[in-house]
Amino acid sequence: MTHHHVITGVTAATMAQGSAGYGLVENAALVIEGQSIAWVGPLADLPPAYHGLDRQDHGGRLITPALIDCHTHIVHGGNRAREFEMRLNGASYEEVARAGGGIVSTVAATRAASEAALLASALPRVDALIAQGTGVIEVKSGYGLDLGTEMKMLRVARALGRKRPVRVVTSFLAAHAIPAGADADIYIDTVCLAALEAAHAEGLVDAVDGFCEGIAFDTAQIARVFDRAQALGLPVKLHAEQLSHIGGTALAARYGALSADHVEYATPADAAALAASGTVAVLLPGAYYTIHETQAPPVQAFRDHGVPMAIGTDWNPGSSPLGSILLAMNMACTLFRLTPAEALAGTTRNAARALGLTDCGMIAPGLRADLAIWNVRDPAELSYGIGINPLHTRIFGGAS
Ligand code: DI6
Ligand code: FE
Numbered sequence: 109m110t111h112h113h114v115i116t117g118v119t120a121a122t123m124a125q126g127s128a129g130y131g132l133v134e135n136a137a138l139v140i141e142g143q144s145i146a147w148v149g150p151l152a153d154l155p156p157a158y159h160g161l162d163r164q165d166h167g168g169r170l171i172t173p174a175l176i177d178c179h180t181h182i183v184h185g186g187n188r189a190r191e192f193e194m195r196l197n198g199a200s201y202e203e204v205a206r207a208g209g210g211i212v213s214t215v216a217a218t219r220a221a222s223e224a225a226l227l228a229s230a231l232p233r234v235d236a237l238i239a240q241g242t243g244v245i246e247v248k249s250g251y252g253l254d255l256g257t258e259m260k261m262l263r264v265a266r267a268l269g270r271k272r273p274v275r276v277v278t279s280f281l282a283a284h285a286i287p288a289g290a291d292a293d294i295y296i297d298t299v300c301l302a303a304l305e306a307a308h309a310e311g312l313v314d315a316v317d318g319f320c321e322g323i324a325f326d327t328a329q330i331a332r333v334f335d336r337a338q339a340l341g342l343p344v345k346l347h348a349e350q351l352s353h354i355g356g357t358a359l360a361a362r363y364g365a366l367s368a369d370h371v372e373y374a375t376p377a378d379a380a381a382l383a384a385s386g387t388v389a390v391l392l393p394g395a396y397y398t399i400h401e402t403q404a405p406p407v408q409a410f411r412d413h414g415v416p417m418a419i420g421t422d423w424n425p426g427s428s429p430l431g432s433i434l435l436a437m438n439m440a441c442t443l444f445r446l447t448p449a450e451a452l453a454g455t456t457r458n459a460a461r462a463l464g465l466t467d468c469g470m471i472a473p474g475l476r477a478d479l480a481i482w483n484v485r486d487p488a489e490l491s492y493g494i495g496i497n498p499l500h501t502r503i504f505g506g507a508s
């Protein structure tokens with residue numbers, strides 16, 4: 109038997125489509141039927157059919173959709189604290205990468221780790237995000253750069269979603285870095301595409317990602333990966349214009365990508381292209397902060413063109429060892445000047461869209477009852493606090 113009940117005594121930030129700002133409903137009631145939201149509105153308007161259900165009063169707290177971290181690399185071996193120290197001594201992220209540090213050093217640690225060890229190290233990261241009211245986590249491969257390790261990472265990602273009450277969405281990211289000593293074209297055409305076929309055949313791939321950058325792959329190489337993704341019926345997304353402008357954002361738009369991520373060096377023309385293709389700009393202020401980047405993404409151009417903006421932690425051992433989605437929201441406001449309403453849309457409605465999910469990210473009838481109840485009254489408080497976790501209760505699929 110499914111459990112039906114009514115949540116009352118809440119201010120609801122519904123983040124409903126088309127609503128300006130938060131889509132706030134004061135003195136709200138939410139009817140939960142099984143795993144879904146059946147009704148939301150002012151308590152005074154609760155239809156009589158629901159009057160007999162059990163009620164849970166939350167004392168005037170704020171309720172929002174559960175948060176969504178739409179960009180993480182939480183499955184990885186080792187850490188890069190040494191590199192952090194190098195950067196503090198003046199080395200740039202690119203210099204560290206070219207000196208054999210960077211992504212390829214995490215590749216060595218991830219190849220060496222067993223599936224069980226990778227799972228054990230990733231679970232506390234999942235728990236940290238869940239503790240902040242997160243209901244969906246995107247997890248990328250990309251620290252294997254060989255067929256076996258890419259598959260291992262994606263199997264661990266899938267296992268995270270079985271071990272914890274959270275939805276995991278995977279992205280295949282073998283086009284993340286050029287393996288030491290390899291030729292980029294040969295790597296793409298042999299290793300990366302073969303790994304994609306194999307991982308897809310095992311049902312491990314929800315989307316296909318790449319790193320389009322001077323220190324990684326160019327647009328022609330990424331296009332070959334995207335062509336194969338499309339042939340397999342898989343959506344694409346891209347790390348684009350993070351460190352320089354080489355055309356990744358326009359490429360992502362051309363392929364109708366779900367998202368273009370980082371986009372610090374994107375131009376107003378890129379914003380127009382993203383708007384036309386309906387691609388989400390995913391902002392990752394944790395990486396911007398960690399690598400001392402000074403070029404902020406063109407937020408005003410995204411606004412002017414109506415490009416939906418999402419926010420992720422980019423939780424990874426190199427450029428963004430950031431384990432807090434709430435801090436990512438704060439950083440997006442302080443570093444990129446998003447409004448707190450844009451920041452909350454960025455970790456709910458627009459983050460769902462960046463993952464191609466249509467059943468979460470808002471409080472609306474028919475959507476999953478993935479919700480977060482907070483010890484705050486004003487939704488701006490979620491972005492305003494620094495290192496503060498005001499979560500009261502997380503509800504996942506109707507269950508708390
Ligand atoms: N850009 C990033 O910020 C992460 N991946 C990428 O393509 C960094 C990954 C790392 O440094 O390990
Ligand atoms: Fe990333």
